[in-house]
Amino acid sequence: MKTVYISQQGCYLCLEKELILVKKNKDIINQIQLPLVEQILIFGKSQLTTQLIRSCLWRDIPILYLSRMGYCYGRIIAIERGYRQLSRYQQQLEFYDQLIVARNIVSAKIKNSKTILQRQQRRKENLELQQTIDSLNYLCQQAEKADSIEKLFGYEGASAASYFSAFGQCFNNPSFIFYSRSRRPPGNQVNALLSFGYQVLWNHLFALIELQGLDPYYGCLHQSSDRHAALTSDLIEEFRAGIVDSLILYLVNKNIINAEEDFVFRNGGCYLNDNGRRKYLQAFVTRMEEMITNEQGYKEPRWDLLMQQVKKIKQFFYSPANTYEPYLLR
Template sequence: MTLLRRQRKRLESTNVEAVLQSLDYLASQASLAESREKLMGFEGAGAAQYFSVLGDCLTNSDFVFTSRSRRPPGNPVNAILSFGYQVLWNHLLALIELQGLDPYYASLHIAHDRHAALASDLIEEFRAPIVDSLLLWLVNSRVIDAKNDFDYRDGGCFLNDTGRKKYLQAFLQRMEEQIQDDNGGKQPRWDLLTRQVKAYRTHLISQEEANLRSKSRRKQR
């Protein structure tokens, strides 16, 4: 929602304003969800609302976006999003494995067909501030060219070699930028991902230790 709030100030869009109100409501309902299924339902509804106005934030008329499409991505904007999410997901998966976590054991997403569900859990908070914001910059600054940086094949649209090179260069530059953390210090965006994976691991360990203590107390009674 932070990305849309920033865009609202620039665009003065009634559509964006309406979606932000809807997202606020869905977030309040999600905090009361009594099951994983209900929580994922609110998440899906929020994603649909969010993507319905992401196209309003594009100022380059060569790019049009009305909804999210995947497998295959249906147009250049979806191609950029899909490629960016995959790059970020792969990096998170590597960090998860480096921390000795089981990538197939997650809290929200369910592992299936060898899908590393934990990476899908942890990527959620980084999608908009990293991938979506980079999309807006690449498109609105005309770094990516709608005619020359994409291939249409297999029923979809994909970044070609030139487009992927442009994206990866911009992605690396964005991730190496120093940003202020919660403690007032500065660190590259890469470190935010590492910190979050470590925090998740610490939480799991503390929960396991709490469960062991609880079992021990019950045995002593």
């Protein structure tokens, strides 16, 4: 079964017997067998025929409508899919099972951050990068032994501060200077890119969690509340470095993003302007559409990495004995 991602703008999806035809400007750009489809995600402005929607409902195939930033406008689901069956499993999770998953998530985040720095270190040796890599190794070991969520947050916070103190060493574009992470508001261009990139990724994960029938507001690491989608905040941790940080390094070092033209300063902070957001989103979608080899050895778009992890956490909630394994950069 596969997930269909429609991120090109202006597409038209229709049904011909058991075949979904994806058209653009009257040209057929893709064909997908309907019985093999698990779900359909529409990013931005594309259309589906009523016949296709009806067939998806009949086959229990949900359809999700999102903005290009990943904000979920809504979904079309069959009636029997409209009830939260998994929420009680999430709420009844034992503390020890919750702690194990939280440890795995934090250690994966630290390892992925370390991998980003190691890649840069292999290109050009740097003493500060090596010292940070050693620090992250130590903090990861401590996180794997933590006996409380509070201690985990301490190690996670220390690792993030250490990682971002060295992250600026990875830029070779003199127009972008970065010393530390600042969020509200972002203090400079790199922080603006990080904040925007994390928000886009967060939106996408939230939508996928909803699509799998999970409750985004019950997680393992972050505190659950009616105003905080804790599970989304949990799952984003393992993807920050590999998807957002690495993309920002590419955009800056390849001079795709311009430090003067693509940002605006207002209310004491720095933000991407319309042109900068457009550049980032185009690069993000292009990267997420790239075909990679998944764990089963099949070629899938990078989008599928997110869905694989959502499905893994779903299986964990059903069967906590099989603990959750986060995504690790290779």
